[in-house]
Amino acid sequence: MHLNLQKILLLLLTALTLLVIFSGCSNDISSDKNTDGDESKISIAVSILPEKEFAESVGGEKVNVNVLIPPGSSPHTYELTSGQLKSLAETDIYAVTGSGIEFELAWMDKIIDLNPDMVVVNLSDGISLLKNEGESAGTDPHIWLSPKNAKIMSENICNALIRMSPESEQYFRDNLHEYEKKLDSLDENIRVALSKREDEYVMVYHPAWSYFARDYSLNLISVEVDGKEPSPSELAELIDKAEINNIKVIFASPEYSTKSAEVIAKTVSGKIVLIDPLSGDYIENMESVARAFSSE
Ligand SMILES: [Zn+2]
Numbered sequence: 001m002h003l004n005l006q007k008i009l010l011l012l013l014t015a016l017t018l019l020v021i022f023s024g025c026s027n028d029i030s031s032d033k034n035t036d037g038d039e040s041k042i043s044i045a046v047s048i049l050p051e052k053e054f055a056e057s058v059g060g061e062k063v064n065v066n067v068l069i070p071p072g073s074s075p076h077t078y079e080l081t082s083g084q085l086k087s088l089a090e091t092d093i094y095a096v097t098g099s100g101i102e103f104e105l106a107w108m109d110k111i112i113d114l115n116p117d118m119v120v121v122n123l124s125d126g127i128s129l130l131k132n133e134g135e136s137a138g139t140d141p142h143i144w145l146s147p148k149n150a151k152i153m154s155e156n157i158c159n160a161l162i163r164m165s166p167e168s169e170q171y172f173r174d175n176l177h178e179y180e181k182k183l184d185s186l187d188e189n190i191r192v193a194l195s196k197r198e199d200e201y202v203m204v205y206h207p208a209w210s211y212f213a214r215d216y217s218l219n220l221i222s223v224e225v226d227g228k229e230p231s232p233s234e235l236a237e238l239i240d241k242a243e244i245n246n247i248k249v250i251f252a253s254p255e256y257s258t259k260s261a262e263v264i265a266k267t268v269s270g271k272i273v274l275i276d277p278l279s280g281d282y283i284e285n286m287e288s289v290a291r292a293f294s295s296e
Contacts, residue, residue, distance in 0.1 A: 042164055044157075045091045047104055048075055049280035050144045051123065054154045055095060057179035058172055059161055066091065068103075071280070074255045075103045075141070076227055085111070091118050093160050098124035100132075101141040121160035123153040130214065133207050134225040145277055146211035147187040147286065151180050186283050190216060193290040201245045202293055203238075205252040205261040208277040218293070223250065229260050242268045251275050251292065 044055045045066045055065045066087060069078045080103075088094075088111060096104055112120060127149050129139040143149045158176040162169045194216050202213070207222035221241055223230060230238060238260075241247070248270035252258040258272055265272050273292050279285035 042161060043090055043092045045088055045094045047097050047101060048144070049278050050150075050282045051095060051097065051153065052280055053282040054123075054144075054150060054179075055157050057182075058154055058158045058175050060171065060175050062165065062168055062171065063161070067280075069278075071278070072255060075101045075278070078103045080107050080111075085114065088115055088118070091115060092164060093119045093121060095121050095123055095157055095160065097141065097143065098122035099127070099129055099141040099143045100139040119160060119164065121156055123156050125156050126152045130210050132226075133210070133222055136226045140207070140210050142208040142277060143211055144282075145209055145286075146215050147183045147190070148215055149211055150282065151183050154179055154183075182283055186286055187215075189287055190290040193287075193294040194218070196294045199246065201241075201247060203242060203247045203250045203264070204275075205250060205258060206256050206277070208253065212289075221245075221247075223261055223264065224256070229257070235260055235263060239264055239267050242270070249273050253277055 041062055041064045042059065043064045043066065044059065045068060046052055046055055047067075048069050049067055049071060052065045052067050055063060059065070068080060068084055069075050094108075094111065094115075096108060098104070108120075112118070124143055127143050129143070132138050132140050144153065154176055158172050161172045165172075201219045201221055202209075203221045203223065205223045207220070207224060209218075209220055212218070213220045221238070223238055225234075242250075242264055248268065250261040250265050250270060250272055252261045252272050252274055254274055254276055255278060261272055264270070275289045275292050276285055
């Protein structure tokens with residue numbers, strides 16, 4: 001026993017000496033370690049792709065972001081895989097959208113149960129939630145589709161990162177400030193783009209754009225209500241509305257079927273234009289959405 005302990009101590013001492021020598025002679029070694037291991041980084045999980053941009057913009061090189069809902073999947077129906085549940089074991093912070101996304105309503109309790117040490121930050125703190133369209137109770141979950149809300153969500157991420165790593169406070173605050181400047185000019189660009197619009201109504205397939213419409217005074221007509229395709233009589237009503245208001249474009253989303261949108265477009269001799277509520281390039285995508293809305 002005694003001998004073994006001495007051996008171990010000797011080994012430890014050698015290892016420590018080597019470590020000092022190596023870290024002293026080359027900075028490259030330690031920076032390589034950072035990019036490979038990632039253990040020095042704060043691990044953040046988010047539900048949807050746009051939140052990855054928020055987290056990476058604020059966290060910079062000090063964070064690793066894990067998005068749970070893959071591109072092309074709907075946050076209203078997505079089921080977590082067991083592999084993804086396991087991947088959350090190393091997560092420091094879960095930045096939950098908190099606005100009533102079905103995915104989070106279904107999975108957050110389980111995720112928290114399995115990861116009791118994980119910090120959960122609610123990105124919707126400070127955002128006034130709109131009610132859902134249609135008969136279903138609850139709130140409209142699509143808060144991220146408003147640059148004003150995106151700023152609040154990014155601030156909430158910043159505060160959580162500062163709590164986790166107070167020594168990097170200035171770094172996170174500087175990053176937040178830079179990103180908020182970009183969101184401000186996005187807001188301004190959207191206003192300019194939409195000021196060229198002449199039509200009063202915008203018809204969208206998936207009702208994701210209420211916060212956007214609130215910020216920029218658009219009147220939305222949604223084809224899908226309560227997550228369902230319209231009934232034949234609802235479809236007839238929508239076609240009437242499209243004809244009365246001279247609507248020639250129906251905006252659909254890549255994540256959802258465009259069947260009934262196509263029927264409307266065909267009937268009014270209009271067309272379908274795809275806009276993406278879940279793009280990972282948040283700012284770029286929002287500018288192209290504004291362009292699409294303005295040039296219909
Ligand atoms: Zn949606």
